[in-house]
Structure formats: C-alpha cells, structure tokens
Amino acid sequence: MIMSSSSASHPVALVTGASGAIGQAIAKQLAQKGFALYLICRNSEKAKGVIQFIKKITRNNNVHALIADISRRSSIFSLAENWSQPVKILINNAAIAPKQREETAEGIERQWATNVLGQLWMSETFSKWMSKEEEPRIVNVASYWAGDLDLEDLEFKQRPYNNDLAYRQSKQANRMLTFALASRLRERGITINACHPGDVHSNLSHSLGFGGHETPDQGAATPVWLATEESLKNKTGKYFEHQQEMHCPFMRDIKSCEKLYEICQQYGG
Numbered sequence: 001m002i003m004s005s006s007s008a009s010h011p012v013a014l015v016t017g018a019s020g021a022i023g024q025a026i027a028k029q030l031a032q033k034g035f036a037l038y039l040i041c042r043n044s045e046k047a048k049g050v051i052q053f054i055k056k057i058t059r060n061n062n063v064h065a066l067i068a069d070i071s072r073r074s075s076i077f078s079l080a081e082n083w084s085q086p087v088k089i090l091i092n093n094a095a096i097a098p099k100q101r102e103e104t105a106e107g108i109e110r111q112w113a114t115n116v117l118g119q120l121w122m123s124e125t126f127s128k129w130m131s132k133e134e135e136p137r138i139v140n141v142a143s144y145w146a147g148d149l150d151l152e153d154l155e156f157k158q159r160p161y162n163n164d165l166a167y168r169q170s171k172q173a174n175r176m177l178t179f180a181l182a183s184r185l186r187e188r189g190i191t192i193n194a195c196h197p198g199d200v201h202s203n204l205s206h207s208l209g210f211g212g213h214e215t216p217d218q219g220a221a222t223p224v225w226l227a228t229e230e231s232l233k234n235k236t237g238k239y240f241e242h243q244q245e246m247h248c249p250f251m252r253d254i255k256s257c258e259k260l261y262e263i264c265q266q267y268g269g
Contacts, residue, residue, distance in 0.1 A: 011134070012037075013037050013088060014089065015091045016092050017093040018039035023039075025217045026093060026220040028054050030091075034060065035088075035089065040079070040094070043067075051065055071096075072104055074106075087136060088135075090126050091224075092118070092141060094118060095114065098111060099163050109154075109157075111170060115171070116170050116174065119177065127188070130189075136189070137190070138192040138193075140193070140195075146175060148172070151259060151260060174194055178194040180257045180260070193226050193232075193236060195226055196240070196241040196242075
C-alpha cells in the first residue's frame, strides 16, 4: 500500500520525470502549493536528492518517491496495483531523446515507449483513482517542437532512427492522445490538457542539440498553471504555450487522433 498518513488530508499530485530540470521545478512549485507530492523516478538516488532539495526549499515534508520505469507498462501497472488513495493531479513530464535507437525489455523503441506510451499508460491507469468531486486534472508535457508523425512506422523499424525526428513525432503524439483521451475522461469529471513547457537548459534539450534561454521555474510555470488555475477547471483537450491556449492542427485531425489511440491500445496486451 502506498500512502502516507500525512497525505490523507492534502490533495495528491503525481509527477513523472521529477529528477530532471523541469520535473524538479514542477514538483517544487506543487509542493509550495501544499500538495502531497509523489515523484515518479527511475533512479532512487536522484529521487532522494530531489526530495531533500524540495523539502528544504518549500518546508513541505509531504514529498515522497516512487521508483518506476515509465517506458515499461509492467512497471506502471505494478505501481498502480500498490496504490490506494485519491489522485487530484497527474503531470506526465517524463521524456527522453537517446541518440541511438534503443528498445525496452518489451521490445518497444525506448523513446516512443517513454514519451508516448508512458504518458498514456499513466493517464489511463491513475485516472481510475481520480474522483469527479476532486475536480482532477491531467497535464501532458508536450512541446511546440512537434510533427512528422508516421502512423505506419512509429518505432523507426523502417526509417533510419533520428532522435530529433523521433522526439518531434512523440510530441505530436502527446497532443493527439491528449485530445483522444479528453472525450473519454470528460464524463468522469477529469480534464486533460497538453502544453509546451518552455525552452529550458536540460539534459533533454542538450541531447537534441539545443541550449535553452528559460529557467526551470519558467519552464514549469505553464504545466503547474494548467494543473492548478481555478479558471481552467472545465478546460480539456487543448494545447497551451506560455499560459495561452494555442491552435493545434494535430488535434483538429480527429480521424488520425482516433487511429493513433487505437494503435497505442494494441501495446496493452
């Protein structure tokens, strides 16, 4: 059972990829707002360091680590099987961009598994712990750097692998699946939106060949705003940049959004 006695009276927020630059800033800002915080990380030592930092900065001692590999469905479902409390906020922030094509133990291209399937599996699994009365929200960290999705070759089995191209298509997929999930979660009172977090110096941006001119806190501002801003409680299935709703052509292609969702469901066996 995963539950802290101190979290029973505080709304619960889950953050994936919380040991990265933006993820840590997201977690810190949520802790400052008084959430009972659960950081989902792959590396336990990094998680300990992040927790110590957040507790020191925010004086919120209700911060905990959950060790899981977002790229693996079995790891997410194992985490969910041991969960036992309501969730108000889920921020799917974890993302990678390896230079070489890699596969998970399940034989799935690792960037696709982490950036796309991991978001979907977390959303579908932990939405079961969300109650309409809590006005729960899911925020998918996507990017303005998106496009070139190939529904016939999502895992680069036919095309030469390129980490930048793979990243762009994963971020397009994040937006499309956000739209596909919105209609499915709406009747349960769950909102889900996607956003670009900003251009931040991070290991991820460096692996793509970019620098970044914004601080981690600036990058975290839009995801946290989407998760907590009162005026957005009925907004769902949208894409945002710098706290502004943006037109998203990928979300307008409803047929392709549904096809992508159906393809992703085939990974759930």
